[in-house]
Amino acid sequence: MIMNPLDKIVAQSVRDVLEKDLGRHTYKKIEKEILDTYGISVLDAISDFAKFDLVLRKFFGNHAAKLESRIFKKVIVIKKKGKDEPSILIKNPNTAKMIFEAYGDPVKKIIMEMLLKQPKSIPEAISQSKLPQASTYRRAKELIQEGLLTMAGHTKAIDGRKVTEYATTLNRAIFDVQDKGLSVSIKLQGKFLKDSFVFNSISER
Structure with missing residues (x-):
């Protein structure tokens, strides 16, 4: 299953708020349930919100949806x-x-600008940008892990192999920098x- 990029981007923030909001004792119970059921961490479950939702519903029943919405609203605001x-x-x-650090990295910035215009495979993007191959692969992998690059389909390489295309x-x-620290206002490709589980959980209420 492909994880939604917005959910992936905010997963760590949701995990932090979840632990603070529910308290350490309840959080540890949820953490154990996720591990026992799916064999993954809380962070991985939050990145794949269907799993996260099922576990919360086991603990909180019909109140899980309101709990999720409350937590998500502490992480993002929709305008x-x-x-x-x-x-x-x-x-x-x-x-x-x-x-901020992704956009501040010259190589990552070039990759994101290139793949914003048109989805490409990572090898194709490296070839066209003339960036160093090893370091660019590493940075592209980081962007994918962070949710800033998202799988957008497949194409065939010159040798006929099926390769994944990514988009920004x-x-x-x-x-913006305020008293509470750095914040960011983002617009995603529609x-x-x-x-997005996070977006729809808030916008539907």
Whole structure:
């Protein structure tokens, strides 16, 4: 299953708020249940919110949806203007810092700018950018892990192999520094927003 990029981007923030909101004792019970049921960490389950949701429903029943919405609202704020794609304010300084550092890395910035225009395979992007192969592969892998690059389909390489194409998740990122630390307002490509568990949990209420 392909994880939604917005859910992946904010997963660490949600995990931090979850532990603080529920308390250490309840959090450890949820952590154990996720491990026993799926064999994965809380962070991995949050990145794949269907698993996270099922475990919370086991503990909190019908109240799970309200709990999720409350936690998500502490992580992001949705701002809509007319028919435009909504912008999403990420309030967690650690997540904002991760995005800021990605755009501040010259190689990562080139990759994201190139794949914003048109999805490409990572080898194709490296070839066209003339960036060093080893370090660029490493940075591209980091962008995928962070949710800033998202699988957008497949194509065939010159040798006939099937390879994955990636697209840049964000259309825009605007950073702001306030008393509580760094925040970022982002706009995602619409195709990546509609399947977000976090986004839909908030916008439906």
